[in-house]
Amino acid sequence: MQQRWGLPIVAWPSRLRPNYWDCIALPLVLGTIVLIAWAGQQMSVPYHIGEQLAISLDPLNLPEYGLRTVLRMALALVASLVFSLGYAALAAKSRRAEKVLIPVLDILQSVPILGFLSITVTGFIALFPGSLLGYECAAIFAIFTSQAWNMTFSLYQSFLGVPQDLREAARMYHLSPWQSFWQLEVPFALPQLVWNMMMSVSGGWFFVVASEAISVAGQDVKLPGIGSYIALATEQRDWTAVGYAILAMLAFILVYDQLLFRPLLAWGQRFKVEAIGQDEVEPPWFLIMLQRARLFDGVRALYDAVMSLVSSAGRALPRPRRVAPFRMGKARWVDVGWNAFIFTGALYALFEIVRFVYGETGTREVLQVFFLGFVTLIRVAILIALAAVLWVPVGVWIGLRPRLARRVQPVVQFLAAFPANLFFPVVVSAIVSFHLNVQIWVSPLMILGTQWYILFNVIAGTLALPTDYQFVASNLGVSRWLWWRRLVLPGIFPAFVTGAVTASGGSWNASIVTEVVRWGNDTLVATGIGAYIAQQTEKGDFPRIALGIAVLCLYVLLFNRLLWRRLYSLAEERLRLD
């Protein structure tokens, strides 16, 4: 028999053979790396105060500006993630830390985000003299403050909610605290965290646009980005540029949504303790790509390696094997000391604040600012009511049609993410050309971006109403009005409250941007605490900025405690569907 020799065949193991998805994945990965490197370089270019950064309205610059805006977003998101992991873990683990950290977080949540910007920007500039990095940091910090609190709360709550049996299993099988943090607590918190991250980023877009054009104490810096582009377009009354900016923003948000959050949400499903059929998310194309492309096997191997490193690092840490013995007497004394320490600290801080603010202002001005706050309060209340009247019927109408709702929901989510400030020029020029009342017509701007939360939640609430209830109602021949009063309104109430809380918080925050608006040389100023803070920020009058922020903060806290918390507990206790 003749032996036939052929060419040797290179036998690729099937695992290593590239597949179609790699064709998309490879350029994406390389491109991203290059872009990040380039944009990072741009951030630290030398800069001297007073220098004008050239922003051009040429639409060809928009991709670059957009990229830099997106990068700021991403950095802020990473910072928020790191911050919230640490903060929430500390609050959930230590009873003493919790006592301080959680109320502080609650207050931080009600401080207007742009207030952080006005106060911190000078500090950041001093940190990096001769470089743009200070301004970049200030802008990123502002975005960070719009995301971090909400994510931290979500994590903290999830950490507290880890089921007892899983905790016991982790201890029984000797996971160290470090291991169970990464293997139990963080995975458990993931689905909710991803959802909150998405919501936070929606809010972040608004502030990234507002924080790129920084004008504090006579300094006017426009960091290259979509926000600065729109600010310039507004100054120059350039309608086409405004249009371009809106289009570019649309594209960038769409990309963020498709490439980051849809995959994250779908992936997060895996970590849910309960498998709920309704919530199953269709795997988005990008996730499929990530999972199918061989290229990413390497990424996954890297992830595995990091995780096992994390877990072995944990082994090196000392582990408290002993169950903490009960030493009531000693613990109590530490508690007393700790409480005294906190109390003294708070008193001292209060004293310093009063001295700082009062030295510059006076009782009259403080009262004046409280009055301004009240005006803004009226504005917020009326707007929320109007939005409710408008969106509740619409939301119910959509929610009753599940197929339509499924299509509308991502659109509404998208609208919520879209920074409403891009539309301000349209409204402002309308007010100017039709000579409308500024006090009234500036107000809708406050709710432009946040009203969608009401619609979104009402749709979700209506969808969740059991169809049985509707069958019963139609079976009993319930009239239209009765149907609303007895079935729909109580049924969607909890969802509505959730939406309204978010919308109202957003509106307070937006007041700083919306009570003073410009279009070219026309500046419209409405009476309100937002306008007060904005004007003082421009002047760089720190005691007055602090006063404004403190009063605004107080109003938000009171509004939340007296109205929303009560409605919330009412909804929790009486109108829950289970």
Place this chain on the structure above:
Amino acid sequence: MPDDSRLIYAEQVCKTYQTAATPGRLVLDHVDFALREGEIVAILGKSGSGKSTFLRVLAGLTPPSEGRVAYRGQLVDGPAHGIAMVFQTFALFPWLTVLGNVELGLEAQGVPRAERRQRALKAIDLIGLDGFESAYPKELSGGMRQRVGFARALVVNPDVLLLDEPFSALDVLTAETLRGDLMDLWVERRMPTKGIIFVSHNIEEAVEIADRIIIFGSDPGHIRAEIAVPLPRPRDVTSPRFTQIVDEVYSILTTVPGREPGRRGARPETIGIGYRLPAASIQQLVGLLDAICAAPYSGRADLPHLVESEHIEDEALFVLIEALQLLGFAQVAGGDIWATPAGRNFAEADLQGRKQIFGDQLRGHIPLVAHIRKVLDERPGHSAPEGRFLAELEDHLSEEEAHEVLETVINWGRYAELFAYDYDRGVLSLENPT
């Protein structure tokens, strides 16, 4: 005297739950216990008798307030190596696959990857899970999930296995299969485990598996009785000896303390206002009493039979039987239950008549009801806030228990139309809504 065959033992273990508000409530009262090599011990008791807490003390998950626990002579002051636990709710990590879950304990111990994998696969094979290695828990049925729970426990080669109601979240058929498989492993010595402690509320299950049954009494939890089960394996559940032991356990568990036979006719004054009333629903009470009074029982029933014919879980049965006894509708002794004259009258009465009789029994036998009625009668507006009664109850019970008891009493009182309750305002009153 030191006893070398003791794997794990507890001496004079007390457990007090302390909160900021209450001075501390005793849930375990001087419990002495030992597990010997080669032994399976079942712990039975009503819900709230502290049996799960005791298991957690043995596991080192929660420290005893007094007394001590030792495993192989070493003081247990945290989860010990060599003790593994299987949970009622499985407690699997949903984001890990079957393999990942089983490997978890080994990973925590720092076992190298290759060895980890090999041992995990062996455990998975042993418990009959092969083919499911890459599945996530949510893809599995309850029975398969609990098999993962067992594999995770067995993979660390435990000396002692603690099982916390491992079969009670499963349906009857699945539970039986898994139980059978576990017993096969035990009898054939295919697992390294030397002793098993297992908490249950299913009496037959306990008699089927255990060499010894410990029965816990409530308020505070203590060991009430200990019964040896000297039957050869595999056990014949229809044998007279088996039935006899089951009957014996039933009779211990269903006798209200202080009313043991021989003290027949002991007056209901033995319970006070702060007695932890069983949370029995009216519908089930009425249903059970009807069943006892109707054919084939005609007023007297054998408890194991009743459980079978009425499809009641043992745990629910204890609650109902205690309530019937407290209300003076039935009496229990020797594994039998029979209706009292009041119980028979109730069963024969019409709806209004039943309410009347129920009301009379409530006022006569349940001090808390009599107390509430008295307060409402005396108050000018004939109404009182629930907080008042809760505060009184909390002198004897935990906050949660006080709420439970008040809820039970409100349900009973509403049925008997003794008083009304306004949920929104949290007010008890004599008037019904107009």
